[in-house]
Amino acid sequence: MSQPLVRLTYASTATFQSDIKGGIESEVARVLLESRRNNPKANLGGVLHFGNGYFFQCLEGPRDQVNRVYQKISQDTRHRNVQVLSTQSVDQRLFNDWSMKYLPLEENLSRLLKTHGQKAFDPYGLDDTTIDALLYACVNGVDPVAELGQPSADQSDNALTAWWKKLFQRRK
Template identity: 45%
Template sequence: MELVMESPLCQLVYASQSTFASSDPKSGIDLEVGRILGQSRRNNPRLGIGGVLYYGDGHFFQVLEGPRSAVQSLYDSIRQDPRHCNSTVLSHAMIKDRVFGDWSMKYIPADPAVKAQLRQYCHGRFDPFAFDQSMIERMVNLLNRSQSLDQPEPAPSPAPASGWRKIWSWLRLPGLDRGV
């Protein structure tokens, strides 16, 4: 009997700048970010990749977790994506367990907890290129604890479809991946 070894897991954290003009932030999610998120959620499960995406002030902060070769291949593709520039690996480590194990790609919208953390550590705006290793780790931990756009905090009573429900239904619209 041959023992099959599972590919080692890694966690890669990177930052990049967006190359597109952001849409109205009051809408909850930028159109291009929605396309990236939709594409990630379709492709990542078959690659065994998960993670979290945060977008703020024209910058992406993303954690990718999965088999080392799959994560590296995906990151190479991201670096070639014209919606990103100045992609920089902030952290790369072998891991035993996934932090974002249940997520093909968790998305955190502009989060008050992130803004509070930025203020606490004297960052005037979201610029992950300025983060030291300690701040990168704080962000990963904060994003792990933050509510995703997909799992809002429970409402005290049923509410009409609005807010996150409208955005989630928008993300599922056919044709969202056109031009991606």
């Protein structure tokens, strides 16, 4: 029998200094590359949200895989104070087409969070209703990394350019 499908969300605080390349934090780009390389093999999907120095991530997939990858992620030194916000068994995935969708904090998400009482994005304070609202907004949000194509900035950095190319490959 196949394993139950679960959805886990957590909050964490970035430990790296800001270094924006091609419109995205380079550490976040690395995280996305790793996620988009690894997650399809583990049948995992979800969304990664970064804003105000905080991460909010949703992982969806078979329970053991979600637990295994969450354990690995929680040891990662690029963030600290990693706290599970919610875990639930689900019948269906929200992020079907994504091994890891990326959404930065931008205007409409900020607006949504304001309607839930958050002046500045702080994922540790999210209640279940706001988590659900944020996730549904993330489903519909446009991933700028997927849409932009190859970034114009820092073309000289071959390694980074190669990462970008991989980053744009959406899971089929």
